[in-house]
Amino acid sequence: MANYEKPDTWSIKAQREAYPARSVYKLKEMDEKFRLIPFKGRGMAGDNSGSALAGGFRVLDLGAAPGSWSLYVLRRLAGAGFLAAADLSPLSRQYDQGLFDGGNFSFIRGDITSPELREALLELGPYNLVISDAAPATTGSRTVDTLRSLELAETALAYGEAALKRGGALVIKVFQGGDSGALLKRVRGLFESARAFKPAACRRESFETYYVGLGRLPKGG
Numbered sequence: 359m360a361n362y363e364k365p366d367t368w369s370i371k372a373q374r375e376a377y378p379a380r381s382v383y384k385l386k387e388m389d390e391k392f393r394l395i396p397f398k399g400r401g402m403a404g405d406n407s408g409s410a411l412a413g414g415f416r417v418l419d420l421g422a423a424p425g426s427w428s429l430y431v432l433r434r435l436a437g438a439g440f441l442a443a444a445d446l447s448p449l450s451r452q453y454d455q456g457l458f459d460g461g462n463f464s465f466i467r468g469d470i471t472s473p474e475l476r477e478a479l480l481e482l483g484p485y486n487l488v489i490s491d492a493a494p495a496t497t498g499s500r501t502v503d504t505l506r507s508l509e510l511a512e513t514a515l516a517y518g519e520a521a522l523k524r525g526g527a528l529v530i531k532v533f534q535g536g537d538s539g540a541l542l543k544r545v546r547g548l549f550e551s552a553r554a555f556k557p558a559a560c561r562r563e564s565f566e567t568y569y570v571g572l573g574r575l576p577k578g579g
């Protein structure tokens with residue numbers, strides 16, 4: 359077993375920058391590389407108006423606890439837009455400084471595979487960006503973990519399919535193995551471009567990666 363309990367440089371940086379988990383740097387890297395969230399004054403995924411955040415950039419964060427990705431998105435949105443988030447577990451309130459109480463944020467505690475939660479989250483859409491870092495509690499068996507992760511990734515893809523605006527973007531965590539290649543093919547069919555990307559902050563020994571879809575194609579197109 360690697361040093362899972364020992365704080366590494368990413369964990370220390372996360373603490374210093376007031377994020378509850380090191381995973382924030384995976385999203386940050388993907389945001390910087392793929393321009394997932396617009397800066398004020400620049401156009402954005404799923405919005406052809408060119409008015410950037412003024413149009414109301416909407417994000418869905420699946421598997422959001424303890425809340426680093428949600429905090430990152432809210433800090434980037436800087437009061438504009440809207441973020442919906444969901445997880446089986448509650449969010450940590452250690453670092454949010456009231457951001458999780460803001461009117462542009464909604465967290466629902468529950469199972470993202472349940473039809474009730476799906477309906478509630480779809481009602482809060484449509485979204486410009488769907489991000490999923492959802493992962494099963496690992497068992498140590500790569501076969502079991504990969505299979506469970508794939509189910510969550512399939513679920514996230516279904517949210518992307520149903521709830522993304524045209525031109526929107528999708529990021530989903532996948533444990534490589536099993537049928538994960540087939541899933542990437544399906545992402546490719548729904549977006550102008552799609553690829554697998556492993557951020558530097560992923561633990562070297564981890565078999566996780568992210569599928570990134572950019573430019574949601576028109577439904578049925």
Ligand SMILES: C[S@@+](CC[C@H](N)C(=O)[O-])C[C@H]1O[C@@H](n2cnc3c(N)ncnc32)[C@H](O)[C@@H]1O
Nearest residue numbers: 421423424425426427445446469470491492493
């Ligand atoms: C790696 S953590 C997410 C970390 C988060 N992105 C952050 O930056 O704080 C994976 C999360 O997926 C959640 N999860 C796993 N299965 C889920 C399910 N069926 N429904 C909702 N959340 C789920 C877990 O509870 C866990 O909090």
